[in-house]
Amino acid sequence: MNSPARALSHAIRHPKVPGRPALMPYLMAGLHGLDGFAERLLEVSDVADAIELGVPFSDPTADGPVIQAAARRALEQGVTLSWILQTLRGLPRAPGCPIVLMSYANPLHAYGYERLLAEAEACHIAGFILPDIPWEESGEFRDLARDHGLAVISLVTPVTPPERLRMLTADPEGGFAYAVTVTGITGGSMDARQVNGYLDRVRGVSRVPVCAGFGIRTAEHVRNLTGHADGAIVGSALIEAVDSGLSEKEFLRDLREKYLPQPPQSTNSVR
Amino acid sequence: MKVQMDWEAFPDERGYFGRFGGRFVAETLMPAVIRLEEEAREALADPDFMDAYRGMLRNWVGRPTPLSHAPRLSEAWGAEVWLKREDLAHTGAHKINNALGQALLARRMGAKSVVAETGAGQHGVATAAACARVGIPCRVYMGAVDVERQAPNVRRMELLGAEVVPVTHGDATLRAAIDEALRHWVTDPQSTFYCLGSVVGPHPYPWLVREFQKVLGQEAREQIQELAGGLPDVVVACVGGGSNAMGLFHPFLDTDVEILGIEPGGRGMGLGDHAATVARGTPGILHGALTLLLQDPHGQVVETHSVSAGLDYSGVGPEHAFLAEVGRAIYETVTDEEAMDALAELCRLEGILPAVESAHAFAGARRYARSNPGARIVIGCSGRGDKDLPILQAWEAR
Numbered sequence: 001m002n003s004p005a006r007a008l009s010h011a012i013r014h015p016k017v018p019g020r021p022a023l024m025p026y027l028m029a030g031l032h033g034l035d036g037f038a039e040r041l042l043e044v045s046d047v048a049d050a051i052e053l054g055v056p057f058s059d060p061t062a063d064g065p066v067i068q069a070a071a072r073r074a075l076e077q078g079v080t081l082s083w084i085l086q087t088l089r090g091l092p093r094a095p096g097c098p099i100v101l102m103s104y105a106n107p108l109h110a111y112g113y114e115r116l117l118a119e120a121e122a123c124h125i126a127g128f129i130l131p132d133i134p135w136e137e138s139g140e141f142r143d144l145a146r147d148h149g150l151a152v153i154s155l156v157t158p159v160t161p162p163e164r165l166r167m168l169t170a171d172p173e174g175g176f177a178y179a180v181t182v183t184g185i186t187g188g189s190m191d192a193r194q195v196n197g198y199l200d201r202v203r204g205v206s207r208v209p210v211c212a213g214f215g216i217r218t219a220e221h222v223r224n225l226t227g228h229a230d231g232a233i234v235g236s237a238l239i240e241a242v243d244s245g246l247s248e249k250e251f252l253r254d255l256r257e258k259y260l261p262q263p264p265q266s267t268n269s270v271r
Numbered sequence: 272m273k274v275q276m277d278w279e280a281f282p283d284e285r286g287y288f289g290r291f292g293g294r295f296v297a298e299t300l301m302p303a304v305i306r307l308e309e310e311a312r313e314a315l316a317d318p319d320f321m322d323a324y325r326g327m328l329r330n331w332v333g334r335p336t337p338l339s340h341a342p343r344l345s346e347a348w349g350a351e352v353w354l355k356r357e358d359l360a361h362t363g364a365h366k367i368n369n370a371l372g373q374a375l376l377a378r379r380m381g382a383k384s385v386v387a388e389t390g391a392g393q394h395g396v397a398t399a400a401a402c403a404r405v406g407i408p409c410r411v412y413m414g415a416v417d418v419e420r421q422a423p424n425v426r427r428m429e430l431l432g433a434e435v436v437p438v439t440h441g442d443a444t445l446r447a448a449i450d451e452a453l454r455h456w457v458t459d460p461q462s463t464f465y466c467l468g469s470v471v472g473p474h475p476y477p478w479l480v481r482e483f484q485k486v487l488g489q490e491a492r493e494q495i496q497e498l499a500g501g502l503p504d505v506v507v508a509c510v511g512g513g514s515n516a517m518g519l520f521h522p523f524l525d526t527d528v529e530i531l532g533i534e535p536g537g538r539g540m541g542l543g544d545h546a547a548t549v550a551r552g553t554p555g556i557l558h559g560a561l562t563l564l565l566q567d568p569h570g571q572v573v574e575t576h577s578v579s580a581g582l583d584y585s586g587v588g589p590e591h592a593f594l595a596e597v598g599r600a601i602y603e604t605v606t607d608e609e610a611m612d613a614l615a616e617l618c619r620l621e622g623i624l625p626a627v628e629s630a631h632a633f634a635g636a637r638r639y640a641r642s643n644p645g646a647r648i649v650i651g652c653s654g655r656g657d658k659d660l661p662i663l664q665a666w667e668a669r
């Protein structure tokens with residue numbers, strides 16, 4: 001019952017600010033230097049409801065220019081999966097929210113699935129987002145993850161057919177469903193009016209909470225998701241904000257507080 | 272010695288050749304690759320579609336291409352040398368066999384636009400020509416390094432109506448171009464058709480491209496029997512992603528013919544100095560398939576070097592990884608220098624300027640001839656070298 005996967009679902013269903021979508025920032029591991037990364041991560045973990053921690057890859061085909069550049073920078077600083085796991089294992093205290101590792105297949109494949117999954121829980125990792133390992137290819141990874149109570153997060157998209165959507169969101173140990181809000185790569189801007197119907201459809205069938213991601217940039221975007229998604233994943237906009245001088249914590253507070261004083265929009269008018 | 276297998280049994284339903292292959296794509300692309308596989312299976316089994324394709328191969332591409340005896344090369348090498356002349360196919364390389372097939376498939380599927388990547392520019396030119404012929408707009412991603420070293424092909428693509436988009440990030444060669452084409456495809460998977468140029472990528476591409484390129488080996492097998500009265504001792508082809516090689520090899524798999532793939536050894540065997548993926552790679556996942564890759568111990572794909580843009584790629588088709596693993600094919604490397612020497616020799620002795628890619632096959636075949644005197648050798652002359660004048664000039668000036 002208390003598997004890391006279940007704890008992840010729980011953290012998203014019960015965010016730190018109740019009644020609003022859980023906030024899940026995407027952090028590229030080691031982007032701002034290897035030193036100080038652990039502190040940064042812990043600081044964010046006290047504000048966020050979950051963290052999507054990105055493993056940099058040489059060929060990030062699901063990512064737009066901002067995350068591509070972040071991956072390149074992280075690789076130049078020498079970030080590797082081994083270093084990330086070592087850092088997580090050595091955190092001075094437990095993070096304030098669950099961590100989900102986001103990685104393209106190859107760095108995980110090179111490290112070894114079995115070894116990775118055996119070490120994950122000690123690294124505070126509750127689950128995995130695998131953007132280029134679709135359901136059909138994930139059997140081995142999924143079986144190993146299940147043995148350790150870890151979630152393999154399903155991505156669903158606006159073009160996922162209904163039966164497939166049901167299949168992808170049926171596993172109660174799946175942590176959450178990652179509802180990609182745009183047909184495309186990261187870094188665009190979503191159209192709230194277009195996505196709410198789609199998110200409602202995902203939420204209607206999913207046995208795990210639903211987090212929207214791709215193109216979420218502003219407090220308004222997050223506010224518009226209220227009632228349609230259990231969580232909001234923010235990546236490119238966060239990296240841009242940090243590049244312009246904000247801290248992750250400040251940006252996340254803004255995302256929350258800028259919308260807090262405003263009344264929530266009625267869900268009918270958004271559709 | 273000969274490996275016996277039912278070669279038609281690969282790929283399996285999941286797109287695997289042994290342990291290589293598969294379908295590692297973003298969820299957004301899954302409906303598109305599943306539909307592509309269904310439609311491709313239907314089309315390839317539809318006599319009307321195949322008749323239209325074969326008719327255009329004959330009357331528009333100029334097939335069958337000749338199998339030329341190379342008398343002076345034979346004499347120089349002490350062997351019996353035959354050339355499968357893809358350099359004489361329309362647009363100048365084997366790439367057109369696949370590009371035409373996929374363009375016809377795109378039209379059949381009702382695609383609104385076609386996207387492609389290109390390294391040497393030959394697949395880009397072939398796709399541009401085929402799309403013009405079937406009437407679908409096309410966009411081609413090409414690494415900025417390749418835009419420069421294969422400049423004549425950029426102009427040709429533009430003349431044929433394609434929009435050429437230089438890719439400046441990553442390694443700015445074929446790998447970055449595929450990355451970018453995949454990113455483009457994922458933004459519009461329902462009405463964009465991705466015309467992939469080699470036997471790489473997610474299932475069904477390695478199978479689909481092989482099926483369209485098999486004509487090369489089928490013709491060669493018939494021609495050599497007719498012209499020489501028997502099968503060759505060996506078939507030799509250069510391997511980038513591996514489409515001309517797989518096209519030539521596949522129809523010979525069930526024979527005793529030796530199969531020799533030649534990879535670019537570049538300027539040396541240090542990581543980053545070559546693109547010898549089968550010879551030096553390790554299993555990994557890139558561009559939709561589990562295959563052999565040139566990568567660091569942390570699973571980061573490394574940059575490669577080859578004098579030839581079309582072979583300068585850190586991955587390879589999964590079926591080649593499989594043929595190497597089961598021992599049905601041998602993969603060797605030749606250096607930039609050896610390839611350029613072979614190119615000059617073919618010009619001098621046979622009056623044929625091959626593509627720098629194809630020159631690798633000649634260099635590999637020459638080595639084979641030395642240790643197998645008198646052997647009957649069929650070499651895939653995958654393309655012509657008109658596009659390579661900038662590379663030849665730079666090579667002379669180095």
Ligand SMILES: Cc1ncc(COP(=O)(O)O)c(C=O)c1O
Nearest residue numbers: 393511512513514515581653654
């Ligand atoms: C003439 C020629 N030969 C060979 C290749 C390599 O591709 P493949 O290995 O798919 O045949 C290319 C690629 O651009 C080419 O233009």
